[in-house]
Amino acid sequence: MEQPANPADPVRLLEPDGTLRDDPSGLDVTPELVRDLYRWMRLTRRLDTEAFSLQRHGELGLWAPSLGQEAAQVGSITALRPTDHVFPSYREHAAALVRGVTPAQMLEQWRGVSGCGWDPAALHLHAYTVVLAAHLPHATGYAMGVQRDGTDEVVTAYFGDGASSQGDANEAFNWAAACNAPVLFFAQNNQYAISTPTRLQMRTPMHRRARGFGLESYLVDGNDVLAVHAVTREAVAHIRSGAGPVLIEALTYRAGPHTSSDDPTRYRDQAEADAWLARDPVARVEKLLDARNWWEPGWREALDQECDRLGAELRSAVQAxxxxxxxxxxxxxxxxxxxxxxxxxxxxxxxxxxxxxxxx
Ligand SMILES: Cc1ncc(C[n+]2csc(CCOP(=O)(O)OP(=O)(O)O)c2C)c(N)n1
Structure with a gap:
């Protein structure tokens, strides 16, 4: 894929106003693809807002919201094969939904009922990892195992800007590059590590640091689900061909608090949050669907009902x-x-x- 001339510009296919750019990525933007990605984003948003409310009702011990990061997560997880093993951090709820984690399984950990509600081997989705970056060496080691098995599986690890400062992350990047391990490091730069903004945490952005380790890298608009999907598809094809590990930095924004225990008004301006709201990943796709008239009759209403059913399932799961x-x-x-x-x-x-x- 041709990357923007200015390396500081993220790859973008869909403008915040819903206009589709000339597609340099070979991504076939069909109504079916757009609706599919939109559906997963809407379901993720519903899961997130419902779980947050359940925490406020005292039903969950904690919740880490994915609000605002739906495009980064949905665009990437849908570009993988269902059998590609994924190592999430703790807010990749879209990845969990797409992989088939049920509402009850999703809430177990946040309720404190178990350490992980699902079977990582069956869903090819590792347990959520709260210890920052601890799963990046695990993902690299797993990818080295894949390499020795001789299969073409691609291993993906999700992490945040804050986690990239951990020693574990840097060891994993170096070792993955040195061993040509089939691993994708997917960084969601949501601008904050709790209250620490990215600009105070690093001089050199993650996608540029990656090059120093010998990783291929991309910078993508993480609120543009089509761009994330296109970039991830290309990165995954690169890794699957044996050409080596890749790091993708997706620029996004954590629209909610860090967790249900956090109050972001203590460390960031409303004007900043409002500016990012104008780049909302879900609204952006709605504008495209409106402009192209790509809604199927009755499809949107059926999706609303599917979201309501998911909400009801979450509420009854927690009661059980x-x-x-x-x-x-x-x-x-x-x-x-x-x-x-x-x-x-x-x-x-x-x-x-x-x-x-x-x-x-
Ligand atoms: C090794 C370690 N140190 C500190 C923490 C406490 N902690 C939890 S989340 C977090 C910030 C993480 O920020 P980032 O990696 O950007 O991910 P985000 O939460 O923004 O998705 C910190 C410092 C932790 N969980 N693990």
């Missing part, structure tokens, strides 16, 4: 969970129980029992 027994956490820290863990579990039991005495 049993009580959370926090003491069980001590059983899953290590594969074998140690005296120290047993003692800590016993202390925790005494601590909880102390509250029961006070209540009685």
């Amino acid at each position: 969970f049993g009580p959370v027994e926090l003491g069980d956490l001590f059983d899953t820290v290590l594969s074998t129980r140690t005296d120290l863990l047993n003692a800590q579990k016993a202390d925790y039991g005494d601590f909880v029992a102390g509250f029961e005495e006070v209540a009685s």
Whole structure:
């Protein structure tokens, strides 16, 4: 793909006003493709807003919103084969939806019922990883295994701008390049690592740093689902052909708080958030569908109903969970129980029992 002449310009196919640029990517922009990508973005948005509300109702311990990042996630995950193994961070809810994670499976971790609600091997989707960048060496190692198996699988790791500062990320980039591992590093630069803006965190943007490690790289408008899809398709074809690892930096914006525990009004201006709202990834595709008259009769209404059904499924899934027994956490820290863990579990039991005495 011909990249923009100015390396600081992201690849873009769809303007914020819904105008389609001349397509330099070989992407066949059909109404079916646009509707499919739009459908996944709408479902992701519904999952996200519903789960956030459930957290506010006290049903979930925490939620990390994907609001505003739907195009970066949907455009990329749909460019992979369902059998390409994916290592997400913790807000790639679109990737989970596309891979077939059910509403109940999705909420298990955020409710505290389990460490991961789905079977990573069956869905080719690894567990969410909260320890920043810890999964990038895992993805690189997994890709080296793929290489030795001799298959043409492509491994993808999602991470954020903040995670790129971790040692683990830099080790993974270097090792992947040195070993020509079949791995795609997909960076969502959502402008913030909690309250730290990207500009305070790095001098050289991620897509340029990637080149120093020997990775191919792209900078893409992460709020343009068509551009993300086109760039990811090209990167994946490159990796699958054995030509080596790639890093994609998708410029996007975390429209909501970092998590349900965060208040972004304490560290960023409303004017900035408003400017990004004008580049909303879902509205942009709606404008294209409107301009081309690419809606099928009744299709949009059916999608609204599908979103409502997803919302209802999430609400009933959360009601069906049993009580959370926090003491069980001590059983899953290590594969074998140690005296120290047993003692800590016993202390925790005494601590909880102390509250029961006070209540009685
Ligand atoms: C090793 C490690 N250090 C610190 C944290 C605390 N922490 C959680 S999320 C986060 C910011 C991550 O920002 P970024 O990588 O840009 O991803 P985003 O949350 O914006 O998607 C931090 C510092 C952590 N989870 N892991």
